[in-house]
Amino acid sequence: MSAVAKHVTRRPLEVSNATAEQAQSRNSRLRTRFPARSAEPSWQHTALSLEETLRRLTAPPFLPAVNATRAGRRRGVTKLLQWLSSFPGETWQQRWVASGAEGFPGAAWVELPLRWLRECGSSRSYDREDLSSGLLMLICGDVIRPGLPWMLTRTHRHLASVMAEVRDPDGFARLHQLAESGPTSSRKDAQIAATRIATLLACKGGAIRDITVGDCVELVDAQRQVHPRGGQKKVDFYLRLRALGIFPEDAPATIRAFGLALGQLSIEELVDRYQLQCRPIRDLIVDYLRERQPSLDFASLDAISRTLAGLFWARIEALAPGTDSLRLPPALAREWKEELKVKRRTVTGPDGKSVEVASPRLNAKDELMRVRAFYLDIAQWAAEEPARWGPWAVPCPIRDDEIHKAKDRKRRKARMDQRTRERLPVLPVLVGTADRRRRAAAALLQAARNTEPGAVIPGTDGTLRRSIAPKAAGHLTWAEETSGGKRRNLTYEEEEAFWAFAAIEVLRLTGIRNEELLELTHHSVTQYRLPSTGEVVPLLQIAPSKTDTERLLLVSPELADVLSTIISRLRGPRSAIPLVAAYDVREKVWNPPMPLLFQRDIGSEHRAFTPTAIRKLLINALAVTGLTNADGEVLTFSPHDFRRIFVTDAIMNGLPPHIAQVICGHRHIDTTMGYKAVYPAETIEAHRAFITRRRASRPSEEYRAPTEEEWDAFLAHFEKRKVSIGTCARAFGTPCVHEHACVRCSLLRPDPAQRARLVDIHDNLIARIVEAQREGWLGEVEGLQVSLAGAEEKLAQLDVQISRQQESVDLGIPAFREIVARTTAVAAPPEPS
Template structure:
């Protein structure tokens, strides 16, 4: 390992040339569709002479005190006299010719130096600042956005909102959240709108989407850490209804979104020097594009552009042919088997670490397919593809699937074996962390600003806040060591960590399927024979383009109830959000997403990074470690493997698990299931018994209609006189239908009177048996009595829980069945 800088390492990864990032491509595309307004050279206020401007400023400052009015007028006159030294017919032209926009924070020193010779009297910076503020707010000059950001004024927002467009700001206040309007986030949003008005001119209704995009780009340059609430102003402006329908829903993170770019742009980010090979890769990807999703297309461009050809150009400058000599091919394949990463040491330095590349097999397979495709296509179009046909440098034996699949299966099984036994610990930790976070949040909100409070044995001091924040709802405090704690975000992450663990372990869905779940996903089905309502969770098509329905267990129903209760707004409805699909690089249609939260004053979907951060915090609190003693890590997909393993080991037929998980083949399902030694022995013995009985294996196939009907009929046959039997499908009744004693009986609250009658009858029978000396019968009756009392206790606990439960508000099945969607895109209608 050798120490190196991050930039040097990036150059090494990119074949000696840093790759051009795709981040911000979506913003560039929007800028071409929604250009910002150009500031003209002439308008009424800027074309007036100095005396007319003086009258305008006097009228503009009529409602302020005498001292402020003097500072504004005197400072404005000195600035105007200074601007008269520069060429131009208007004040705006003189302002541009003075170069003030490009001075930024240095404008003050430049102006002071220019007029410090006494020509305009005594130089006072407070006077000049007030004068500049007045000229800007009175629309005499329109400085650039960057100049405004470097010369911020606390009075700009108030002056513009009161003097330039009070009706427009009143309309904004009507669409904004009242608590946000007067909070710190609302203050910044109104300041941003005021900056757009003084920089571009006009009123609130004149602000365009392009103006907002330019503001966000300028903030990204000026402010290194812009904060999460910088796009709130755009949401308010969009809610006014002045933007076109095709305007983006939000500007949040638009600078990091790439959108779907062309194949040429995907390849050109690696800056390949050999133009013919670059064009070949572009043509190849264009030919493959119709059969690939966008994420696979981008991955293929990365493999061929970065890992294959850019790597060859770095180590063999001037290479221009796919016909590789054996030495070059061997060296490239050796480099592909390792990767280099950067690790940061505690002292802040970085080290370069070389380790085996886990996807080296996939990389070699992709390049081999590239060569073989060219050879195949050359038979159909020899003029186009024929000149590029060359011997493939990767032999068939080098991409043998058997060893790769076996090693991958072993790695995944080991992960599952490490995480399945400790899952109950993680579940308990997530629940405890949520309770503790909720207790701290309630305590800090109940405390007075600046006061000290104690919660969970720890003492904190609540911050006093600022004049722009709502101090009563502040959730920030300092502990005894002076460390700052934000209990609001901490409680949010604890809640989503708990819901993630519970949701994934009870459903086994993919992380993208969980985050795309909406209120519409919660449906219900009434069994036609018994009339029992079965709650279902609809999983939208994702990786396999197949939707499926999952039965909702009581535990999962509690989680869904907590989510719905949390994300509902004041009207009781779940806000509609448009989520960005990071795989397809597109915006999904508005949906009442279950996984959403309010952050930065806006409702936004919960991201994958937030989920992973919340899981890491929960795992750190649990203290779980792996075999090497390092902190145990859970990836969201680990829960899917655990779900399959636990379900199959508990007796669920693998072909049923395949349907529940949405796998294309049973092989995929069995690859997810981890193998345990004891289970392997039992499975082998069962296989021998089946073979002796001349019965073929029944479970590794697609279920027949009769088997599926039997699976559904199992739920119809669970109905009992005092409740419902909850035993698993395909299992026998171990208590010989002595249901009162069975722990699998889920009592019906409507049958409480019958249970009380059974309990009283058992008490009377026990008394009779003891009186008559039937001691052999007393023991059995006492077991039944204990079971009856346990069922009554369950009913009491369930009644107490339901008294505080929140109705899910599930849409009726009929409403779900008739809802339709309009297809869009190139494949719409076919």
């Protein structure tokens, strides 16, 4: 029997270091689908003779307009071809490889032909420049095709322009038109992208239209090895090639789809992250996960694999090497459970040394539940398939009472309530600070853009001047402090301030989850026209996330203002919001391109915000406020805190809980009420509000001061409660429902002293029933029998009451005086005989 365990986000376990090859195998299917062009052993231009090659490279279109450049290229081609002729090979490519020039990165290769020229006695002072020009002509003329890693170690100032002249004028013209249609700030990025594309032509041959998706992936892989840094400039060329339409329609929207973090691991890869020593147990866990895979999403499957392989069996093997059975000794099971309660991690202290820090594992019982489900599932499956699962069916080392979470739920509820109570009062401070920060950053950026480079920015009291940054990206505006010279990226500061404000506003006004925030698109903003009045009501459509249910939220004026600001910002000079392919960090898949509302420009690429980026925005926004918690530490907000605050604030202001449940998309109202924090004063205020509402619904004259007559009538009611056989317990102002037939009334409290009278009534009723039956008064018999049943019930009550009064219970109360007397007697000294 499987236990339902909720997926809990936690820090990743320590796993073996994944190499680039292992990471690439995760998307091997995608790479197989888009392969790179293989290297050709020979082609037309590399097989020409020296004279034919020299003749070709000194004729149009290889003739530049400047005579000096033309002469230098001709001399360089001649020298390089003569040098390469000294190496064995049937083609110039084979001779180039045999020369070993690619073993010298950057410009160091030129030392090889320079040494040969000196040995030949034909060395000149301008040989170095000639050889560089000659190599450029050999590469652009497709005489040789160097390897990508070696080409990336060099600077190529003229490679793209020469390729545009001699190799593919039409392709580079289209690329130039694409750059001209984009913003002016991205012109420098376009030049870098053109150089990357020219590098592909140099190493792979052909024209731009011949470049494949696999070629681009191979280039990016080489860039990761040669240049660990480089950011967006590494992959911008792919976006431009895709925009030219040379790739298939099913090509990924971004080359990051081939990155090292892509793809769902297979079940075997999920388990093998922890290098389990016992192969049978490893295979058992793989079979178990494969059996459960159809009913789980990838995030849940990943969580269960981490628990079973990482937190359970890997720890068991660490505690008791050589263990090969699920039947754990009691001592080993206890030791593992105790270790599971603590989470250890290594942090770097202020002195720079690594320190191991231990903290309680808050979800320890969730991990125990998964292991217990593992044992119980195997036991159940063993009854259905004895041959397969029977050998592994053993008693579970985790008892049922070890996974009870009642106290844990209460503690978690208390922690969350305290967290909400601590953050709800300061939410207006955070909102106001974020808004002011956004406006100030926007004003500073605009002032800097209107300022000449090197001049002091107005409105900064002379503390900032606009930086002179010729190598910076054109869309970025930099400033530097006049006192210390520290540089600041004002464009980044403005973007961060705006998106922090937008995230805070949308989260607090809607109460949606973080993943729902990141999935909001332009299509999520819809409208509904009321059929009666024709009024247009704006609505926000929330895509199914955790509960797989779609819902619509009413857009308030504040939320409408924020959403319109976001949409206007994303549109810019364009008429439509860019389509963005977002990566699902939980399911490890790429979603199709959508007009996401939370996206940003990185270079020429539009990227979706990630959960980590949203958390970083909140951290930086809170740092500006200076808010602290009760311990004096910096106050932190998580995206889910806004959801709890939203529910608490809504219910405190009168929103019915079941409406809040629908708005939040909870399946059960208990979940909604669990989000609501209860304040100590709230209980008293709620009771007072209830009294007020009750009084408002009743006649006001009932709450005035009573008159003398009304008071006398109230006192007379208690005097009239006394009857012959007991006391009437009916409330004041209520009539007698049985018309004074007290024996029948359940409100009669019989008096034990009147038992004899009640017995007489009982006997009289029996005699009257006999008489009625004898005379044929059947209509009266039924009423007398009801009264007889009431009398018998009252007699039974009296008998029980009298028996209780006669019973005595010895409570064992000590007789203090006797004890004191005996103690005194024992303590007194004996009298002398």
